[in-house]
Amino acid sequence: MPERKSVCCWTCLVSGYAQFGLVEDALRLFARMVEENLRPEDDTMVGVISACSKLETGEIEQWVNMFTEFGDQICDFSGDAVDTVLIYLYARWGRIEESRDLFDKMVRRRSENLSVIAWNAMIGGYVQNSRPVDALGLFHHMLDISITKPNHVTIVSVLSACALVGDLNLGRWAHAYAKSRYSKLLAESNKILATAFIDMYSKCGSLEEAEDVFDQMATKDVASFNAMIMGLATNGRGNEALKLFFKMDKHGVKPNDGTFLGLLCACTHSRLVEEGRKFFKEMHEKYNVVPRLEHYACFVDLIARAGFIEEALQVVNTMPIEPNGLVWGALLGASLVHSKVDIARDVVERLFDVDPESSAGYVLLSNAYATNSS
Numbered sequence: 001m002p003e004r005k006s007v008c009c010w011t012c013l014v015s016g017y018a019q020f021g022l023v024e025d026a027l028r029l030f031a032r033m034v035e036e037n038l039r040p041e042d043d044t045m046v047g048v049i050s051a052c053s054k055l056e057t058g059e060i061e062q063w064v065n066m067f068t069e070f071g072d073q074i075c076d077f078s079g080d081a082v083d084t085v086l087i088y089l090y091a092r093w094g095r096i097e098e099s100r101d102l103f104d105k106m107v108r109r110r111s112e113n114l115s116v117i118a119w120n121a122m123i124g125g126y127v128q129n130s131r132p133v134d135a136l137g138l139f140h141h142m143l144d145i146s147i148t149k150p151n152h153v154t155i156v157s158v159l160s161a162c163a164l165v166g167d168l169n170l171g172r173w174a175h176a177y178a179k180s181r182y183s184k185l186l187a188e189s190n191k192i193l194a195t196a197f198i199d200m201y202s203k204c205g206s207l208e209e210a211e212d213v214f215d216q217m218a219t220k221d222v223a224s225f226n227a228m229i230m231g232l233a234t235n236g237r238g239n240e241a242l243k244l245f246f247k248m249d250k251h252g253v254k255p256n257d258g259t260f261l262g263l264l265c266a267c268t269h270s271r272l273v274e275e276g277r278k279f280f281k282e283m284h285e286k287y288n289v290v291p292r293l294e295h296y297a298c299f300v301d302l303i304a305r306a307g308f309i310e311e312a313l314q315v316v317n318t319m320p321i322e323p324n325g326l327v328w329g330a331l332l333g334a335s336l337v338h339s340k341v342d343i344a345r346d347v348v349e350r351l352f353d354v355d356p357e358s359s360a361g362y363v364l365l366s367n368a369y370a371t372n373s374s
Contacts (some may be wrong), residue, residue: 007038015047018054026051027063030085034074040081045117048081052088060093080106084118091125099125112147119148124157132161136170152178152193159196163203171200172209191217195224202231222253229262238270257289264298268305276302297326304334309343325355 010033017026030048033040040048055063067082067089074082083102090099103122106114119142126135139158142150150158155174162171175197182190194217201210214220214228225248232241245263248255260283267276280299283289291299296319304312312331316323328351335344 007033007041007044010038011041011044011047014044014051018047018051021054023051023054030081031066034070034078034082037074037078039078042115042117045081045084045115048085049088049117049121052085052092055089055092057093060089064089064093080110080115080118084115084121087118087125088121091121091128094129096125096129096131107145112145114146114148116148116151116154119146120151120153120157123154123161127157127160127164130164132164135161136165136167149181150177152190155193156196159200163200166204168201168204168206171197171204174200191219191221191224195227198224198227198231202227202235205235207231207235207237220251220253222248222256222259225253226256226258226262229259230265233262233266233269236269238266238272241266242272242275255283255287255289257283257292257295260287260289260291261294261298264295264302268298268302271306273302273306273308293321293324293326296321296323297330300327301330301334304331305337307338309335309338309340313343323350323354325351328354 010029014026014029014033017023017029026047030040030044030051033044052063064086067086070079070082083106087099087102087106090096090102099122103118106118119138123135123138123142126132126138135157139150139154139161142148142154155178158174159171162168162174178193178197194213197213198210201207201213210228210231214224217224225244229241229244229248232238232244241262245255245259248259260279263279264276266272267279276299280291280295283291283295296315300312300315303315309331312334316327316331319327328347332344332347332351335341335347
């Protein structure tokens with residue numbers, strides 16, 4: 001019992017540090033727990049993983065090295081905790097095969113008793129590294145061999161994988177599983193999960209089911225509104241996306257950068273040029289949301305596709321941040337569609353400057369010259 005109380009205290013401290021962005025303090029405290037051979041609980045690991053998620057990419061290596069150095073000096077359960085953190089960190093670092101090697105060793109040690117946190121770290125790692133098929137395969141493996149039940153974090157990762165591969169049937173199965181697992185209505189009990197269902201159904205083309213989940217939510221936050229706005233946008237229902245934004249605004253839900261990305265996508269897909277200009281202007285002036293590269297790329301795509309090539313070029317040339325391949329690519333595609341070959345030639349050079357490995361711009365320009373000459 002004394003050790004249990006001690007672990008609870010450590011867990012509260014780790015979670016508190018993580019919540020307030022004191023990442024280094026949280027991870028060093030976890031390292032001390034490991035050194036003292038205390039057994040971290042699942043709640044401890046949630047706090048540790050939360051802290052790891054806030055690390056900058058350049059900071060990951062030092063923590064990987066630190067936790068790797070523990071080696072065989074710690075007890076089995078502390079070792080499991082360290083390996084779980086390393087699985088997560090390796091995945092964030094892009095070294096997914098090393099994550100899987102560690103995970104497989106844990107499976108051999110713990111077999112069907114492996115913690116859900118470890119399963120989530122590996123499944124989520126596959127999704128993060130754009131390997132949804134592997135994520136879904138591992139999820140099926142979890143159901144086959146483990147007595148550990150998936151939790152809402154597992155289901156969110158599975159839904160992301162379903163959305164990436166367009167597996168609507170598995171997404172529906174996950175929805176049914178979640179409904180059977182939780183005592184309250186899904187829409188009332190977990191906004192994160194409900195929002196993930198909206199995103200999955202939208203990306204799998206079942207907008208009616210996405211709207212059903214959205215409508216059933218007892219309370220809606222900015223993330224759920226954003227998911228529904230983006231779902232309407234990408235399914236060609238731009239006017240409805242805009243109406244939902246005005247409803248969101250009326251209910252006092254403050255929009256963020258994700259909201260305006262959805263709105264600009266809606267305007268692009270539905271060719272709502274004037275509305276797009278208004279949103280792009282107001283996002284900073286009225287709502288104090290600073291446009292990111294994705295917003296610029298979307299806005300440039302919108303106005304350039306509509307034939308306002310010179311205006312789009314001016315937007316790109318006056319951006320306060322360096323345009324990337326997405327921005328130049330949007331301008332290039334529209335320039336060629338509207339036979340602005342001279343502008344396209346200049347854009348290709350700029351595109352090559354920011355992405356020397358890409359030959360797509362030269363291929364498109366070559367095709368345009370060939371078409372014009374014929």
